[in-house]
Amino acid sequence: MEELQKNNRKEFLKQTLYLVGFGALANSPVKVLAHAEPKTLSILHTNDWHSRIEAFPSTDKNLAGQGGAAARATLIKKIRQEEGDLLLLDAGDIFQGTPYFNFYGGELEYKLMSEMGYDCVTLGNHDFDNGIEGLVKQMPLATFDFVNANYDVSNTPLKGKIQPYKIFRKKGIKIGVFGLGIELKGLVPEKLFGNTLYNDPIPVANQIAAKLKHQHHCDLVICLSHLGYKYKENKVSDEVLACQTQNIDLIIGGHTHTFLPEPVFYNNVINKKVCVNQVGWAGLQLGQIKYTFEPFVNIQTGIQSNLFGLTNTHNS
């Protein structure tokens, strides 16, 4: 019976493929495939986890037992088992906040994220807290990629270790991920960020996103941003970024430690929806954005989100 279904499905796929050709010839919309099984791809994300290796201790009045890398890893594994391939991202400020960083300089943070299977991260201001040398020293421990498009690191030891963007293929879907960082001057002592030069994120984002969408034909363009969600004052933020750019589908943010109860949608310059999300800090939550794509043509048809609070059975 199962075999039969498989055969039927094969036959079905062949015929729908034929129809794609037919549709293209007839210059009709390719949405014909909507009745075939849609593909879903999950983006799991964290930000500002600030060296919170362990769950908050039982003595903490508000956060006892919450967070911790071991609980996060269990959750990620569970989702991987259920959904297969996915994209696991972090929007920066991995370093600083517990003695683990003061004593081991971020070594354990990168080891744990590699073990969890992170794909890609961007740099936050606190990732510079041990200087560029301190950051570069830990990078070989990371099996994931570092992206940032608006820091010019060509005159620093970070040269060649950070890419403006990275393209991933998951479940046959092509995803372009690029990174944006906050202005370091005034936020990080200059001796720590050295010759890292800051460029205005908006034009950079427009340029890179257009490249990813139109030159590389990415089905999904994600920005890992450490600009901050939004500010009272006139300052570039994820909100500004979403509204003043195009070709970005999703902005995974950080820096402001904002606990968004659910993703926020903005209209970009050409009135297309941009999804913005951020999940607080300290590894207390894991965000999930789930895109649905039409098969073969990989056109986005839907988006869902989940928010996981991390509560540890051991400490709670």
Add this chain to the structure above:
Amino acid sequence: MRNFKFLFLFLFFAACHSSLQIKEQQQKNVKLKADSLLSEDAAIKELIAPYKIKLDSQMNIRIMVASADLKKETPEGALGNMVCDVLMRYAKANKQEVDFCILNNGGLRIPVIYKGDITVRTVYELMPFDNNLVVLKLSGQKCLEMFATIAQFDGVPVSGLRLQIEGNQATQISINGVVFDPSKDYYVLTSDYLANGGDKAEALKNPIEYKDLQIKLRDALILQMKEMYYSGETLQALKDGRITKK
């Protein structure tokens, strides 16, 4: 026949599956999932273990007891007051001439120290940054600029200094009980981060003298707390109106 059926489906979907519907769906499908209780991943725990054992042996040492919750607040909070008071005591105990202490709210990284034991870990989490303690000799005029900055920040942690915030300005300024004299120079205890103009502390840049005490704020705090604890002191939640708002 079969192809016919597909052609029909094709026409049907082409007709009704417009891009407008996709947009609507994008907005509607957002929802929240409840928290879940999770067991700890064994591989991760194993990776952490050797680091944790080494760290715990140094971090879990009690160095002070708080007799009440110490909160970070503006214009004045018991946490900021405590940190500045203890650092002033450290500087004086180490024979430094200091008139007052100024820190920034962003330098205190936990919102509250709860009543009970304070360990080395508590102080690391309160002050994780590797900033050094410095003493600046500052002109009265520069001090005035800095006081205005304090007002604009709605108050910051201080010690030895009293002032009132009136809009964007500081008034009724006194240093150790004596009215502030803008024609005098003062010795200010602060962090090298602020002394280099961090967190908008432009007024602290280019002082008359700059002296690095060659110790991290955190380490000075730990040393001084230990000293106080071993001589039988505990920490009170002190709010004495050193910064008020009009």
